[in-house]
Amino acid sequence: GQSLEQPSEVTAVEGAIVQINCTYQTSGFYGLSWYQQHDGGAPTFLSYNALDGLEETGRFSSFLSRSDSYGYLLLQELQMKDSASYFCAVSLPSGSARQLTFGSGTQLTVLP
Amino acid sequence: DSGVTQTPKHLITATGQRVTLRCSPRSGDLSVYWYQQSLDQGLQFLIQYYNGEERAKGNILERFSAQQFPDLHSELNLSSLELGDSALYFCASSVGGGRAYTDTQYFGPGTRLTVL
Secondary structure, eight states, rough: OOOEESSSEEEEETOOOOEEEEEEESSSOOOEEEEEEOOOSEEEEEEEEEEEEEETTTTTTEEEETTTTTTEEEEEEGGGOOOOEEEEEEEEETEEEEEEEEOOOOOEEEEO | OOOOOEESSEEEETTOOOOOEEEOOTTOOOOOEEEEEEEOOEEEEEEETTTTEEEEEEEEOEEEEEOOTTTSEEEEEOOOOOOOOGGEEEEESSSSOOOTTOOOOOOOOOEEEEOO
């Protein structure tokens, strides 16, 4: 089966930089995605890495290394509104389409 | 606002009952996905429809079924409900739906189901 591991909780202060790691035990996946979810809210797409390397979108960057079975989400210039859960997800073949398999999520708390 | 709508927002029912959750995708999106999120858990993929046809199936229980209608809205039917079915149920949509498609799924606000 597939499994993705993320830290359950991360705490950082406003203005800081935080890295949320995602390690996985799967192969044959198309890419690694990151989603943000505020309490009780809808998950929102942040980033997608199809290839190894760094993808940058504003204050958020995501990295993938297939050889190391590892990825991370980097959040810079943290703001209070970044307090949320962050999920990594691998995209796997399923039927005639793809299926997202999510990690258990990392709860990020940003302190003033 | 992602453009994906789900109704109802909250649903409270009893064990053994049957409920239907509804989802309307973003305008132009052909794929609809259903996910279950239990308390403090990640998102579990249930099923995907693309333009009315089932495309992918996850860990969906036999008591659960879904369909996508010609107007592209989708319904998730949950029957013989158990206490453990209490969860947030999310619908997501995307433009494409095949293996060649790079994922960006847009999630609706979810339906919170409570089974008493």
